[in-house]
Amino acid sequence: MDGTQVQLRSVALGKYLCAENGGGTVVVANRASPSGWETLKLWRVDATHFQFRVFFKQFVAVNNGGYAVAVTTRPGPAETFEIVRRTGDPNRVRIRAPNGLFLQGLARAPTVMREHWQSFIVEEDFKFIKDNGLNAVRVPVGGGSPATLLRRHTKYGLKVIIDLHAAPGSQNGDEHSGGRDGIIEWGVEPGSIEKTVSVIEFLAQRYASRPSLIAVELINEPRAEGVGFDTLKSYYQAGYDAVRRHTSTAYVIFSARLSADAGEFIPFTSGLDGTVLDVHYYNLFSDMFDGWTAQQNIDYVHNQRANQLAVVTKSNGRPLSFVGEWVAEWNVNNATSEDYRRFAEAQLKVLGNASFGWAYWTYKCEKQHWSLRWMITNGYISLV
Known part of the structure; x- marks a missing residue:
C-alpha cells in the first residue's frame, strides 16, 4: 500500500539502509539501528514494483556510476524497483534496480566518494596549475573540500x-545543478x-578570512525558462548582502x-561594489x-563572440566581465590537431579581453579536449 513504512537491513552487512542526511545524496547500508533516515515509504507501482x-x-x-542515491522528488522508471521475495521467508527480499542488477555493497559508496575526492586533485595538480601560467581556480561547491583547496x-x-x-530544487534542470528530471x-x-542564501552565508562566513579567496559566485547558470528575472534579482541582492556581511x-x-x-x-x-x-x-x-567547418567556428569566435564579450565588458569595471566557462571543443567532424590548436588560440585571444579573466571547463576530464591539463600537456594550449 502507498505510504507503508519499511526499514531494510542488509543480511550480508547486518546494517540498515539509510538515506544520508535524510535525502539529497547517497543511500548507504551502514547503520546499526534504524530511525527516521533509515525509514522508507513505499509507493506501489504494481504487485512487485515499488518506489x-x-x-x-x-x-x-x-545513478550512472551504479550507486544508490536519493535526489529527485519526482519518481519515474529510474526510481522504480522490483521487490523479489525469498521463497518460504516473506521477511527476506532482494531489490532489483531498473538496470537489472540487485542492490548490494551500499556501505562502500561514501568510501568510494572520499577516495575520489582525495585522489582526483592532488598536490601535484596545484604545482602544475601554477607552473603553467594560471593564477586562480573556479571551484564548484560539491566537488571536494573548499577548506583543503x-x-x-x-x-x-x-x-x-x-x-x-x-541549488535546492535545481536552477536549470541539468544534472550538474542537482536536477535529474529536467x-x-x-x-x-x-x-x-x-x-540558498543560507549556504552563501555559511561559505562567506567560513572562508572570508582565507587569503586565497578572491570571489564567491552566488549561483551557476540559472535558466531563464524557469527562473524569472525578478526572482533572481531578489536572490542576488540577498546573496550579495550575505557575502558583504x-x-x-x-x-x-x-x-x-x-x-x-x-x-x-x-x-x-553596476550599483554595487x-x-x-x-x-x-x-x-x-x-x-x-x-x-560548421573549423574555420567557421574560428571566425565566429573572432567576430560574434568578440562582440558579445565587448557588450558586457564595461570600461569602468562595474561590473567586471568574467568568462566563467569555455572549452576548445566543437561539433566539427574530422577536425585535425591543428584545427583544435587554432580554435583554442582564437578563444584565448578573444576571451583574454574579459576584465576579470576566464576559466576553462574543466581542469581535468576523461574527455581529452574538455581537460585543460591534457590540452596543455599535449601542446594545444600554452599560457607561458
Whole structure:
C-alpha cells in the first residue's frame, strides 16, 4: 500500500539502509539501528514494483556510476524497483534496480566518494596549475573540500573562486545543478531561495578570512525558462548582502541567465561594489553550430563572440566581465590537431579581453579536449 513504512537491513552487512542526511545524496547500508533516515515509504507501482521515498521526500534511484542515491522528488522508471521475495521467508527480499542488477555493497559508496575526492586533485595538480601560467581556480561547491583547496591554493599563491554550482530544487534542470528530471524548482519550491542564501552565508562566513579567496559566485547558470528575472534579482541582492556581511574585499559574481540577454543584470550590478558578471561561451549546445567547418567556428569566435564579450565588458569595471566557462571543443567532424590548436588560440585571444579573466571547463576530464591539463600537456594550449 502507498505510504507503508519499511526499514531494510542488509543480511550480508547486518546494517540498515539509510538515506544520508535524510535525502539529497547517497543511500548507504551502514547503520546499526534504524530511525527516521533509515525509514522508507513505499509507493506501489504494481504487485512487485515499488518506489522508495526517503525522509526528505526524495526517491531512491541508481545513478550512472551504479550507486544508490536519493535526489529527485519526482519518481519515474529510474526510481522504480522490483521487490523479489525469498521463497518460504516473506521477511527476506532482494531489490532489483531498473538496470537489472540487485542492490548490494551500499556501505562502500561514501568510501568510494572520499577516495575520489582525495585522489582526483592532488598536490601535484596545484604545482602544475601554477607552473603553467594560471593564477586562480573556479571551484564548484560539491566537488571536494573548499577548506583543503583553499589551503593548497594559499601554498602556491593561487586564488580561489567558490562557485555555488547546484541549488535546492535545481536552477536549470541539468544534472550538474542537482536536477535529474529536467524540472526547475529553485525559486518555486518553498524555502529554496532562503536555503540558498543560507549556504552563501555559511561559505562567506567560513572562508572570508582565507587569503586565497578572491570571489564567491552566488549561483551557476540559472535558466531563464524557469527562473524569472525578478526572482533572481531578489536572490542576488540577498546573496550579495550575505557575502558583504563577512567580507568587503572578495568579489561577488553574478551568473547571467541561460537563454536571456547576457547584459540584463548590468544596471543592477553596476550599483554595487566589487561585482562580476559571469558569461559562459560554448560553440556547442545549439543547432546553429551543427555542420560548421573549423574555420567557421574560428571566425565566429573572432567576430560574434568578440562582440558579445565587448557588450558586457564595461570600461569602468562595474561590473567586471568574467568568462566563467569555455572549452576548445566543437561539433566539427574530422577536425585535425591543428584545427583544435587554432580554435583554442582564437578563444584565448578573444576571451583574454574579459576584465576579470576566464576559466576553462574543466581542469581535468576523461574527455581529452574538455581537460585543460591534457590540452596543455599535449601542446594545444600554452599560457607561458
